[in-house]
Amino acid sequence: MISLSDYLILSSIIFCIGLVGIFINRKNIITLLMCVELILAAVNTNFIAFSHFLGNEAGQIFVFFILTVAAAEVAIGLAILTLMFRNRGSIDIDITSSLKG
Amino acid sequence: MKLLYLTIVLAPLIGSFFAGFLGNILGRKATHSITILGVLISTVLSFYAFNYHVLEGNDAFNQNIYTWLAFGDLSISVGFLVDNLTAVMLVVVSFVSLMVHIYTIGYMHDDDGYTKFFSYISLFTFAMFMLVMSNNFMQLFFGWEAVGLVSYLLIGFWHHKESAVEANLKAFLVNRVGDLGFLLGIALVLMYFNTLDYVQVFNNLNNIAGITIVDDWSLVTAICILLFIGAMGKSAQVPLHVWLPGSMEGPTPISALIHAATMVTAGIFMVSRMSPLFELSETALMFVMIIGAITALFMGLLGIVQNDIKRVVAYSTLSQLGYMTVALGVSAYSVAIFHLMTHAFFKALLFLAAGSVIVAMHHEQDIRKMGGLKSKMPITYWTSLIGTLALIGFPGFAGFYSKDMIIEAVRYSQLPYADWVYIAVIAGVFITAFYSFRMFFMVFHGQSRVDKHTESHLHESPWSITIPLIALAIPSAFIGFYTIEPMLFTGWLESAIIIDPSHASMEILKSNFISALELISHSIVTWPFWMMFLGVITAWVFSLYRTEWADWIKNKFKGLNYILESLYGFDRLNEIFFVNGFKRLGEFFWKVTDAGFIDKTLVNGSAKLAGFFGSLIRPIQTGFVYHYAFFMILSLLFILTWVLYSGENPLLGLPF
Amino acid sequence: MTSAQVLFYTFSFFLVASSLIMIFAKNAAKAVLFLVLAFFSVAGLWILLEAEFLAITLILVYVGAVMVLFLFVIKMLNIDKSTLRARFAGYLPLGLIVAAIIIAEMTMVLGHEQFGLNIYPAPENASADYSNITVLALQLYTDYVYPFELAAVLLLIAIIAAIALVHRPEQNRKKQDISEQVSVSAKDRVRIVSIAKENKEVKK
Numbered sequence: 031m032i033s034l035s036d037y038l039i040l041s042s043i044i045f046c047i048g049l050v051g052i053f054i055n056r057k058n059i060i061t062l063l064m065c066v067e068l069i070l071a072a073v074n075t076n077f078i079a080f081s082h083f084l085g086n087e088a089g090q091i092f093v094f095f096i097l098t099v100a101a102a103e104v105a106i107g108l109a110i111l112t113l114m115f116r117n118r119g120s121i122d123i124d125i126t127s128s129l130k131g
Numbered sequence: 132m133k134l135l136y137l138t139i140v141l142a143p144l145i146g147s148f149f150a151g152f153l154g155n156i157l158g159r160k161a162t163h164s165i166t167i168l169g170v171l172i173s174t175v176l177s178f179y180a181f182n183y184h185v186l187e188g189n190d191a192f193n194q195n196i197y198t199w200l201a202f203g204d205l206s207i208s209v210g211f212l213v214d215n216l217t218a219v220m221l222v223v224v225s226f227v228s229l230m231v232h233i234y235t236i237g238y239m240h241d242d243d244g245y246t247k248f249f250s251y252i253s254l255f256t257f258a259m260f261m262l263v264m265s266n267n268f269m270q271l272f273f274g275w276e277a278v279g280l281v282s283y284l285l286i287g288f289w290h291h292k293e294s295a296v297e298a299n300l301k302a303f304l305v306n307r308v309g310d311l312g313f314l315l316g317i318a319l320v321l322m323y324f325n326t327l328d329y330v331q332v333f334n335n336l337n338n339i340a341g342i343t344i345v346d347d348w349s350l351v352t353a354i355c356i357l358l359f360i361g362a363m364g365k366s367a368q369v370p371l372h373v374w375l376p377g378s379m380e381g382p383t384p385i386s387a388l389i390h391a392a393t394m395v396t397a398g399i400f401m402v403s404r405m406s407p408l409f410e411l412s413e414t415a416l417m418f419v420m421i422i423g424a425i426t427a428l429f430m431g432l433l434g435i436v437q438n439d440i441k442r443v444v445a446y447s448t449l450s451q452l453g454y455m456t457v458a459l460g461v462s463a464y465s466v467a468i469f470h471l472m473t474h475a476f477f478k479a480l481l482f483l484a485a486g487s488v489i490v491a492m493h494h495e496q497d498i499r500k501m502g503g504l505k506s507k508m509p510i511t512y513w514t515s516l517i518g519t520l521a522l523i524g525f526p527g528f529a530g531f532y533s534k535d536m537i538i539e540a541v542r543y544s545q546l547p548y549a550d551w552v553y554i555a556v557i558a559g560v561f562i563t564a565f566y567s568f569r570m571f572f573m574v575f576h577g578q579s580r581v582d583k584h585t586e587s588h589l590h591e592s593p594w595s596i597t598i599p600l601i602a603l604a605i606p607s608a609f610i611g612f613y614t615i616e617p618m619l620f621t622g623w624l625e626s627a628i629i630i631d632p633s634h635a636s637m638e639i640l641k642s643n644f645i646s647a648l649e650l651i652s653h654s655i656v657t658w659p660f661w662m663m664f665l666g667v668i669t670a671w672v673f674s675l676y677r678t679e680w681a682d683w684i685k686n687k688f689k690g691l692n693y694i695l696e697s698l699y700g701f702d703r704l705n706e707i708f709f710v711n712g713f714k715r716l717g718e719f720f721w722k723v724t725d726a727g728f729i730d731k732t733l734v735n736g737s738a739k740l741a742g743f744f745g746s747l748i749r750p751i752q753t754g755f756v757y758h759y760a761f762f763m764i765l766s767l768l769f770i771l772t773w774v775l776y777s778g779e780n781p782l783l784g785l786p787f
Numbered sequence: 788m789t790s791a792q793v794l795f796y797t798f799s800f801f802l803v804a805s806s807l808i809m810i811f812a813k814n815a816a817k818a819v820l821f822l823v824l825a826f827f828s829v830a831g832l833w834i835l836l837e838a839e840f841l842a843i844t845l846i847l848v849y850v851g852a853v854m855v856l857f858l859f860v861i862k863m864l865n866i867d868k869s870t871l872r873a874r875f876a877g878y879l880p881l882g883l884i885v886a887a888i889i890i891a892e893m894t895m896v897l898g899h900e901q902f903g904l905n906i907y908p909a910p911e912n913a914s915a916d917y918s919n920i921t922v923l924a925l926q927l928y929t930d931y932v933y934p935f936e937l938a939a940v941l942l943l944i945a946i947i948a949a950i951a952l953v954h955r956p957e958q959n960r961k962k963q964d965i966s967e968q969v970s971v972s973a974k975d976r977v978r979i980v981s982i983a984k985e986n987k988e989v990k991k
Contacts (some may be wrong), residue, residue: 032795035902036800039355040799042886044806047885051810052760053882058866060815060857067853070804071829074841083838083907087926090838090919094828094927097841097849098938102945104853108860109949115864118848127754761878768885771892 037079044072058121059114063107070100132192136211139176139221140260142169143228147253154246165519166249167232170256174229177221184218185623191215193266204325210283212266212329216627217619219468220263221398223475224393227543228256230599232387234483237595238384244288251288252388255281259393263400268317268327271401275365278394279306285389286381298377304565305374309364316357323350332628333407340411355408356417359422362398366452368426375449379441383486386441391448391482392475399455399471403464403628410462410631417546417763420460424552427548427559428673434566436695439496440485443570446520448478450563454537457556461549462634463540465624472618473611477521477530480603484515487592487600488574493585498570507589512575514600519571521607523564523663526651529611534560534652536619536640538659543636560659564666572674612647620644675775683729794835802828816867826850837912840919844948 073096076095081089115121146169150162157165183189192212198208213221231252239248254781258281262274279302287299311706317327323339324332361367367375378390389395402409402419409415427450434446451474458467489496491508505512521530538560543554579586591597617623620641630637644650655659673681685692805824812818826849833842860866927935 031789031904032791032800032835033902033904033909034907035897035899036795037832038897038902039894042831042856043803043890043896046811046890047803047806049760049889050766050882050886051806053757053764053885054792054879055861057758057813058815060861060866061810061818064857065810065820067822067849068809068825070827071826073884074845075832077837078833078836082838083910085910087922091840091926091931093838093847094923095934095938098843098942099818101848101853102913104856104951105945106952108856109952112864112953121866122865123756126756129795130752130754757878761882764885764889768889768892771889775892775896 034083036081037077041072041076041079044075045069048072053116059111059123059126060121063104064125065109067100067104072094132213132374133174133194133196133211135180136192136213136264137196138226139173140264142176142628143253143256143260145169147250147257150246150253151250154250158246160183162246162249163232163236164540166253167229169253170225170229170232173256173260174225176220177225180213181218181222184213185215191627195266199269205271205321205327205507207267207327209270210266211264211564213264214627215624216400216403217263219472219624221260223472224259224263227475227479227603228252228259228388230479230483230603231384234387234486234599237593238486239382241380247409248285248288248382248384249326251281251285251747252385255285255389259397262397266329267318268329268332272313272317275310275397275401278302278389278397279310279365282306282378282385282389282394283384284723286378288381288385292380294532295380298374298380302374303379305371306364309361309371312357313361316354316361319344319350319354319357329404336407337413348498349414351408352412352414355405355412358405358408358419359402359415359419362402362456363422364398365401366395366398366456367449367540368398368422368453368456369429370701371422372426372430372449372697373705374443376445376698379439379445383441383482383489386445387479387482387486389480390445395448395746396455396471396475399452399459399467402456402459403468405630406627408628409459410634412631412651413546415435416460416462416634417548418460418607420457420541420544420546420552421548423453423456423458423460423633424555425529426450428555428562429563431559431566433695433698435562435569436692438499440484440488440498440501440570440574440589441496443498444478444481444485444568447481447563447567450559451478452521454534454556454559457552458537458540460552461540461544461546461636462630463537463637463640464630465619465626465637466533466540466640468624469615469618470537472614473529473607476586476603477518477528477607480514480518480600480607481522483596483603484511484518486489487511487596490592490596491589492581493588495585498573500580500582501574502577502581503575505575505591508591510591510597510600514597514604515571515575517608519567521611523567523666524659525663526654526660527608529607529609531654532611532615532647532650535654535657535659536615539640539643540636543639545634545636548719557662558659558661561666561669564663565670568670568676572670577675589665615647615650616644622660624640635688670730791835794831797826798835800829801825802832806957815861816858822857823850823854826854837917838919840923946959 048065048069052062055061055065056086074096075095077089079092081087081093111121114126118125143166146166149165151156154162184191191212193210193212193214195210197210198206200207232249235248239245242248255278258274260274262271262278265271267272275290283299283303286302287295289295295658316326320332321327324344325334326332339350344350344353364371375390375395379386409419428445432450434443434450437443437446450468455467455470455474458464458470476484487508488501488504488511491504491511492501495501519529521528524531524534538553538556541549541556544552578756581589619637632638694700802825805821805828809818809821809825813822826845830842830845833845835841
């Protein structure tokens with residue numbers, strides 16, 4: 031039988047993989063956005079696991095909203111990406127270092 | 132009576148306000164009329180008060196008029212103590228002030244600051260009244276400072292003259308040095324008596340008899356010496372005398388009023404007022420006597436080599452102040468006051484006469500350029516003669532009585548070093564006669580060395596100048612004769628002055644005294660008479676008979692001449708040591724501590740330090756998103772670890 | 788080993804593997820496709836957890852729209868064909884260590900002692916006519932209707948924002964700027980030049 035802790039550990043693993051992905055990413059911003067999606071997926075799994083084991087639908091409703099917001103965020107993120115590509119010619123992450131102190 | 136005293140004090144003040152603020156609107160005539168009226172009222176009322184207290188022998192008036200401030204047990208008020216001593220001072224001050232006011236009409240006739248001058252001299256009169264009528268130390272100090280202030284204003288009256296500005300600063304600063312000692316003395320009085328009122332202090336003198344402060348110094352000696360330091364500043368004793376010759380930069384009326392008759396005598400008055408205190412300390416009395424003797428002798432020597440008519444009289448004032456101080460030292464307080472009174476009259480007369488000569492000579496002051504003025508200015512001549520005779524102590528004139536009494540008092544004193552002081556004051560008589568008549572002969576007699584242009588304009592001064600001269604000549608001649616007996620011996624000042632029985636010079640003087648007339652005839656056989664006579668003859672020889680001998684001596688004794696002409700080097704010493712010292716100290720504080728330390732190190736340094744730390748922390752902001760993300764992850768890790776393992780009930784125990 | 792467990796381990800294996808490959812992939816399109824695989828695995832897990840509606844929604848909306856959008860952008864910007872620098876090596880060990888520590892700690896917290904079957908027992912399987920949609924809808928349209936409306940507004944804002952960001956007006960459009968026309972002065976339009984007179988006569 032699968033216990034709650036199995037699901038939780040799984041989602042934490044996916045979460046950390048997503049973090050590492052953000053962190054070691056040197057290539058482009060698309061990868062960054064995709065790792066954010068992965069993190070969101072891990073969190074959603076977490077919610078649904080709790081919702082199932084505790085018998086409370088509030089978790090699933092919350093996931094519903096997270097999906098909505100994630101979709102909106104991707105849309106805008108890609109729009110910004112397009113603009114960046116248009117203005118600077120490439121989407122290399124190292125270009126976006128104007129805030130360098 | 133209270134109203135009377137208030138009027139005496141306030142009448143000159145009101146006159147001063149009118150002259151000062153409305154002078155330009157009212158015009159010259161109205162201004163001088165108002166101020167002279169104010170001082171005239173004070174003079175008349177002073178004479179009335181003198182009559183009331185001294186001649187009719189009524190009780191002294193001691194009352195607090197107005198409480199200025201009160202904190203804790205201490206209350207400081209404005210109050211009047213009017214007894215015989217005060218009454219005498221009031222008469223002297225008001226009379227001389229009135230004469231000077233009248234004199235100013237003529238002397239300052241051409242000056243633009245006419246009304247301002249009247250305002251100042253009336254203000255001075257007010258301050259002097261407050262000083263002599265005060266019944267507590269605080270008001271005394273107020274009057275003290277106020278006369279110093281007005282003296283500063285008046286010395287620098289011609290403020291576009293550089294030398295005048297330097298002189299007035301010097302006067303104020305040197306006075307300040309004396310005032311420091313004075314304040315310390317007052318502070319000691321306050322500390323040990325807990326009150327500043329004269330009467331309360333004098334009644335409680337037994338309480339402090341044996342107290343010593345700072346190892347072995349007796350408290351009474353300390354207080355007396357500190358108070359006397361204030362008197363040294365005000366009455367120009369060595370070494371705080373350096374301001375008085377410089378004060379001759381001011382117009383002559385103020386030299387007469389302030390630096391001959393009134394302000395400089397404030398110190399003498401103060402010591403006499405404090406006689407109960409001074410009698411308790413022989414050390415202090417000895418100190419006073421010695422300082423006075425030094426001043427009397429050495430300042431007189433300086434008068435011999437001066438060529439400015441006002442400076443001769445200034446050094447003469449210094450020397451006579453030394454005499455008064457010597458009298459104070461030998462516990463002959465009433466003699467000191469007596470000499471103060473006679474000196475006020477004849478010195479004011481001499482200054483005003485000098486002013487008359489200066490006006491006639493179109494403000495030429497060098498006596499080497501004068502001569503033979505007798506025929507041109509008779510009134511000035513005769514009044515000057517009376518004044519000079521009074522100064523040198525010619526038998527019968529006022530100065531004779533007072534000066535001889537001082538010398539006799541010194542002779543009978545028991546204080547240590549009194550014999551040296553006796554020799555010094557006798558020598559001083561010779562010197563006084565010498566320089567006085569040197570000046571007299573060089574100005575009024577002999578061949579005229581006046582230049583042609585000025586000579587054609589020489590004439591006697593107008594009545595506004597000569598009337599005060601005559602008015603002052605009369606007391607110079609006669610007041611000594613009439614007042615010596617009552618003032619010194621039959622107790623005019625007895626209630627105000629306390630003398631310890633062990634300082635017996637006054638007693639001996641009293642027992643030796645027969646009458647004023649007798650003193651004249653007795654004088655032939657005393658030292659002072661012959662000293663004076665010798666001085667006159669010497670002066671005649673060197674100024675009129677053989678002036679070449681004077682030049683020969685001057686060339687022969689070049690060293691001595693140099694010492695005298697450089698005024699014993701006091702000015703140089705002050706300049707090098709104090710002035711430069713403070714300038715260097717100021718520069719040090721400015722450049723090293725203020726600009727270098729505070730500005731550079733503290734202010735700029737702290738800014739640079741902040742910048743430095745900023746530059747250390749700044750590289751953390753690399754601008755790359757993944758770096759920021761990594762820091763966030765690291766922080767997350769730390770928080771996780773902290774939450775798991777720390778606190779009293781950690782979620783997990785440590786694995787080991 | 789029950790079938791549920793088998794399914795669970797299969798799905799989780801694919802999930803972990805595909806996410807790992809995704810983050811190390813050099814080709815952006817490949818990375819997207821592996822992310823799609825990861826999402827499919829997640830959807831399978833959700834169905835195991837009896838959240839069918841959300842699993843289908845994930846596939847339809849998320850994978851179907853969002854991931855496809857990713858692919859569009861990648862293809863449009865020709866990212867996979869351009870030469871890109873790939874410098875992993877510097878931070879990889881550090882990142883892996885940090886990730887390992889985080890996972891270890893979270894495992895300690897979320898382990899069987901705290902969240903195991905004895906504390907949270909597995910619930911009964913739902914009956915065959917259990918409708919996940921109905922249950923969710925009953926909650927969504929009554930208790931949570933306000934956030935629901937807000938989510939709709941949020942999506943509207945996202946649309947407008949995305950369009951506003953990327954929209955470029957046509958380059959060659961001619962349009963009038965009235966204020967500029969009115970504020971013209973003579974010296975902007977006319978310049979008077981004096982020329983020296985030439986002495987040539989005009990031939991008749």
